[in-house]
Amino acid sequence: MKQIQPHIIIEDDRKYVLGELKGNKISYDFERILNYLADKGQQEYGTLFKIHDQDRDILFKLCNYFIKDEANCVRLNMDLNKGILLSGPVGCGKTSLMKLLRLIVPHQKPYRIIPARNVVFGFNHLGYKTIEDYGDSHYVCFDDLGVEPLGRYYGKDCNVMGEIILSRYELFLNHKVKTHITTNLNAQELEERYGKRVRSRMRELFNLIAFETASKDKRR
Template sequence: MKLINPHVISEGGVQYPLGTLNGQCILYDFEKILVYLDAKGKLLFGKKFRIYEEDREVLFKLSNYQIRDWDMCKKLKIDLNKGLLLSGPVGCGKTSLMKLLRFITPHYQPYDVIPTRNIVFGFNHLGFKVMEQYGDHGFYCFDDLGVEPTGRHFGKDCNVMGEILLSRHELFTKTSGLNFKISKIVKTHATTNLNAQELEARYGNRVRSRMRELFNLVAFDKKTIDKRR
């Protein structure tokens, strides 16, 4: 169903305009996006949630990606055909922001945020059909990539997320190479606490190479505080 005013979002009886309509285009206002994200965050995660001033740079990149501002993303060196890999220290707010980000564009296909450990636990119980499930055409954000345990099904070890990323890359290559509309390109997002070297050690050079093609890297500062304390 097409939304009449996708730039105006209602939460708890309150309307949050994220910008203005100019014909069929939405002119987004970053400050209004922050107001909405703060309000939505409190609804989802509790009253203690807040948007931190030191996170503005990261949020600016994430927001411009999500609203598909081609000109700004070009300046920021973000490829809108790729997904997002949001990295940063433990507790900096990666998962919360990726859960929130999808709400600012209700007229776009949302992605599901799935903890990688849950995927591996599913593999251990159900086997390779779990890998097939997440290697499909769905839009996913794999949360806490790189810290999940090794999969084991009927005595056979498997680097579950490594195999899924290879499948996701194959789908991405097929859909992005067929001049599909951006909404039809199979996107993969992820969050991680690991750096590039640690990811390569976890998944190997082949997967790490595919990840460069799959993702735009958006990183928190290494000194970002643990907001859960």
């Protein structure tokens, strides 16, 4: 990916201008960002990918968060220091959006997207080193939190993702390291799965952005 300025993205023979530079500040255009996301989504997921009208409010929040529009984020009650917890029913587009949104800000520190179940599989193989490894300063998006099995290493059970969230909370407090999460679970289900302590930390770690429970499965 070739880049001239943060708001201008050049890929092969395509040029995407996501806004205008005014002084030393970028004024992003939401419609241009949506067009870019739609184009990139079709390149990544096929021609059936589209930006749905019912998702515009969700995307407006997410885009303002990623471009760090402080005024809009204050108005939308979002804290730019926190990560994103994106929740919603199966197939509503959480994972694909988190993969695409990082592309609109190529000048920012990127985050890796890691399925929560893969983390647990790693724990089952390597043990507690897996939890320690996610205590580093990398930005991470844990995908599909809540579908992973309980970890088990040498006969001992462990709620692996719960422990990792606690570890990431310490990173957030001490080093301002961000964590993002996608999940199909609601707040009550998260508390039932990971406990009150983890749920309490999650309130401090994340901006909660939720799709409507009636959002359709876009993979059908």
